Amino acid sequence: MKVYLDNAATTRMDPDVVSFIRPFFEDVFGNPASIHCYGREAMKHVEEARSNLANCINASENEIVFTSGGTESDNLAILGIARSLKHKGKHIITSKIEHPAVLEACKQLEKEGYNVTYLPVSRDGVVNVDRLNETIRKETILVSIMHVNNETGSIQPIEEIGKVCRDNDVLFHTDAVQSFGKLNIDVKRMNIDLLSASAHKFHGPKGIGMLYVRDGLYLHPIMYGGHHEMGLRPGTLNVPGILGMMKAAEIAYKELDKTHAHIKRLSKKVVDGILGSIPESYLNSPSPTDVDEGRDNRYTRWYPGVVNIRFSFIEGESLMLLLDKEGIACSTGSACASGSLEPSHVLLAMGLRPEQAHGSLRFSMSRFTSIDEIDYLLEKLPACVERLRKISPFKNAEALDRFIRKHHQRYKT
Ligand SMILES: *Cc1c(COP(=O)(O)O)cnc(C)c1O
Secondary structure: OEEEOOOOOOOOOHHHHHHOOOOHHOOOOOOOOOOOOOHHHHHHHHHHHHHHHHHOOOHHHHHHHEEHHHHHHHHHHHOOOOHHHHOOOOEEEEEEEOHHHHHHHHHHHHHOOOOOEOOOEOOOOEHHHHHHHHHOOEEEEEEOOOOOOOOOOOOHHHHHHHHHHHHHHOEEEOOOOOOOOOOOOOOOOOOOOOEEEEHHHHOOOOOOOOEEOOOOOOOOOOOOOOOHHHHOOOOOOOOHHHHHHHHHHHHHOOOHHHHHHHHHHHHHHHHHHHHHHHHOEOOOOOOOOOOOOOOOOEOEEEEEEEEEEEEOOOOOHHHHHHHHOOOEEEEEEOOOOOOOOOHHHHHHOOOOOOOHHEEEEEEOOOOOHHHHHHHHHHHHHHHHHHHHHOOOOOOOOHHHHHHHHHHHHHOOH
């Protein structure tokens, strides 16, 4: 049996999306920038997609810029705003748990003479809004805080953050790559000025994303070329990708409640099943017992499609590989962190010790995940954990920590 529980890394394309975009490879192949009928036909579909996608977040079509994905959208938002507002100030606020696309863009700005504040998070992985308010100063030009965290599923209070930013006359960007298509988003109600989304995280194609830019905002482009996308993003439009993102968003929002109920059920099963059968396993994601369930039967601080669990005395990478042998695909936190021995920056920011972060796994589900797949995980996982603990030279956390530190040194030098 093959079980895919790494939907926060990427999702399979919905078969309906695949069949929907086929004609855009074969028949409607014109360049939307061309003024002949092939081009006009392609442009007509692109503009329909722009309008539909804008509607998903209560924006207008002139506020949507198509990009190559979440990484580019984050970079365009942060670098673009920073460079266009540098006369106003050079201070940016973000959090310690952002995706590398945001963190690395901020690091680049630091090299260019900007100041960046990285806000801490609570044990549950949530940014404190009062702390944000106190951190804003006269030179602050931009706040970038993600909506749903990709490693733990924690939901940031972006509506409150948006309000604080608007009250202080500071722009607010949110990386909504893990929430677009999964939670309701209203850029007006939430006072969002810029928002990143990426199709492959909600069953659309890879290599296509969008950036919402509130009407009237000016940002510097990060690439130079033709005059596409209001001069903000040159390059021939990815027509099949754009239409695929539109279709995927349409399905996602139509099925939102049904999908959410399904994922919540799977998530409960994963959490109860693992914590109930494996000693010394703990939930890193915000615990559903700690949070009040929202009015519409949603958790208010946790998107349950991302379950992050730690296992004492175990090295997550080894457990992930053992599960892989059983046909189960999951992840040790962020895909970018895998392959390096760096413990997850998100889990460390939540106050976990390095050895706890190293012993953590992420199981992420989608509407294509079945109860049978979860049953299979729960059948295989306990033996894998036990096997690793048996051969583990780490009878305690300190020994594991020592091992990892030593290993770390070796890899670094
Ligand atoms: C996946 C992801 C990204 C990057 O998106 P790509 O389309 O893969 O470049 C950015 N932010 C978050 C939160 C993500 O989960």
